[in-house]
Amino acid sequence: MNLTLRIWRQSGPQDKGRMVTYQVDDVSPDMSFLEMLDVLNERLILAGEEPVAFDHDCREGICGMCGLMINGDAHGPQRGTTACQLHMRQFSDGDTIDIEPWRARAFPVIKDLVVNRNAFDKIIAAGGYVTAPTGSAPEAHSVPVAKADADAAFESAACIGCGACVAACPNGSGMLFTAAKVTQLSLLPQGQPERYTRVIGMVDAHDEAGFGGCTNAGECTVVCPKGIPLTTIGRLNRDYLTATSRHADTPGT
């Protein structure tokens, strides 16, 4: 396959950036999308040009490090698939492909296609955990968990923190990411004691980090490579409403 790539090049945070066109020939349909970019970069290096910086690590769709806007779709045209797992057989000979970084206020560009997603870590640090210091745990079987709850918790826990939801959202909202963790922990008995302080802490951190609000556009769940459902945001809203309509420090309310 022969392809025309139009790639966002930006030398650093201060640079304005621009789209640059490259031709890549002899692409195998069995290559992954990132392997196709590897081929381009090898060529650029030998030609004395700067290779295109992009984030990637595991290349098996689980670390969440890669993230590219491909023809305007977060992670590209194949649903339920990260950019690293996208293969060139999804494209046709002669295609022109636009490749851009995630664009959101909370994810500033570092270089080319690399963005800073540190804001996600801040949301987790603000409550996305169960306080259980090492050594304090009771015997694992002392608290049974209904299989349906465990399975549903798992579905939300499958989030890889890639940021596609934010990139796809017209508001640049990180609500699907936040809601996935809130939902996982609120479905489990272990998550109950901190359920309402957690949701307030995480939503506050989300807003402070510069993410936009959720207006139920639903783009996030469509591009999510792990299929985190939009209903998680409904659960978050319910918990948030409960949490803010009562005094969190009043026992038993």
Added chain:
Amino acid sequence: MDLFTEGDPIADTRAPDGPIETRWERRRFEAKLVNPANRRKMTVIVVGTGLAGGSAAATLAEQGYRVRSYCYQDSPRRAHSIAAQGGINAAKNYRNDGDSVHRLFYDTVKGGDFRSRESNVHRLAEVSVNIIDQCVAQGVPFAREYGGLLDTRSFGGAQVQRTFYARGQTGQQLLLGAYQALERQIGLGNVEMNARHEMLELIVVDGKARGIVVRDMVTGEITTEFADAVVLASGGYGNVFYLSTNAKGCNVTATWRAHRKGAYFANPCYTQIHPTCIPVSGDHQSKLTLMSESLRNDGRVWVPKAKDDDRDPRDIGEDERDYYLERIYPSFGNLVPRDIASRAAKNVCDEGRGVGPTKLGVYLDFADAIDRLGRKAIEAKYGNLFEMYERITGEDPYEVPMRIYPAVHYTMGGLWVDYDLQSTIPGLFVIGEANFSDHGANRLGASALMQGLADGYFVLPNTVANYLAAGPFEKVDATHPAAVEARRDVEDRIQRLLAIDGDRTVDSFHRELGQIMWEHCGMERSEAGLRKAIDEIRALRDQFWQRVRVPGNGEGLNQSLEKAGRVADFFELAELMCIDALHREESCGGHFRAEHQTPEGEAQRDDDRFAYVAAWEFTATGEPSVLHKEDLNFEYVHPTQRSYK
């Protein structure tokens, strides 16, 4: 010139004596403690945020130490532990199927082909049960039965069901548990997190590890960081083979730099080749993808009986198929340990019975399981793995058998540590895959997660206190001569790499190095091959330092520069791996020497000559390393030839 010299044996591993069941308890009792008020005055650097590093950093911070954590990824949540699929072993015996701490201990020592330390392995089996409790308390969504209790499954090398799992994403869920505990401590201000930072040198002051030199991968700034103790949790070195199941960024630099500063490197030749990976599809291949070993619970491995049988697998009749693992190993069948399954796949392919376009593949067939359990049940167990397979290969494994082939997956070797997980440099501790300690010559499935979390949550936080009880140590800062020198070394190296401006890319060298290693230091090794490999590695390393082209400069994000530094270290490691493999004139676990096999083609150990840990001491670049032997004594599990027949 001799390839190595031999030095004094290692006399003391600091393991307590007495009955094996009591050793860990004794060590914890005898270890000195640090008063909570004094912990705040002490800093520990932790490099790496995988299962071992993440859990250690969180736990140390919970205990009250100041922790500084470093990772090369953009977030601690992305460390490669996240990709572990199958599960985590623990001796809970919830199945009432005869499991016990002693059986897990026994299976692990045997699975490691009697090349691990009994004391360490017993401790690992003991704390395995605490790990499950800890992770459940954190909200890790393990698979459960309808009654609400935890589900378990079988894994290779065991006849009990002791593997806990979270669909095919166990590593992800365990890592996120540790990550969330770590983020909590970051939020509380107890951990200073430095993502996108790479450790490039160790700082040793008066014989003690006191700090590291790091490069901020975004700004390019190089700084010296100091602490009372340094913990390396930087993972394994499988990427020396270029193609492996490791993440692209996984590298040996942190441990190799420590090795050059005096930490012994143990058993570097022990490499695990995982039997079930998606075969290579072409020259563009940048990494290999694992298909969880758990698939062997329900999938049956076979090749055609005839050579060069190119028919569609569905047209090949039952009587024309060779279910070779079931045939050769009737009692363990498809669940033999990884080293054995991998070599068996290589043997049938060498016979010309491999399948797929490259003929380097065997079938993993789910047709029987789908008939027996129904497609839905298979989907529930392995759905995500089947989808991943289809995305990569374009084939639907519900319809056509998967094609699999062995690939480099895990490295049992690593920095030598004593019972306290301390290296030969005082104050330098090494945990998780980065150390060598628990798996001997072969790791059993679902034991990497167990070891990473055992080290990080339960072992290191106890043993490091014993060291820190003598602290806080004299303050060191960036002006100390050792720090100035370490920093200058890093800067010089970077300048040297940038100045070469040759005509080959870093990746092209890495790929070629990987081919040499796979060919001669992979699934089967021989004296002639290893000697050839050593010559080739040296020649290629010289070429690298003359011809590599690293574009750009050191100021700012430069991914080519990052790779160049890592590949330079892989070159040095590769040579030591081959020397280690050459000197070990026996076959054991993942180390298979063609000259040493039984008439049936199984690994033949030589316990009289090689029942020891090979710990290598660095001398100088280009000079022979010094071999120190740590004898292995087996009081509880008597070495036998491993049989899974």
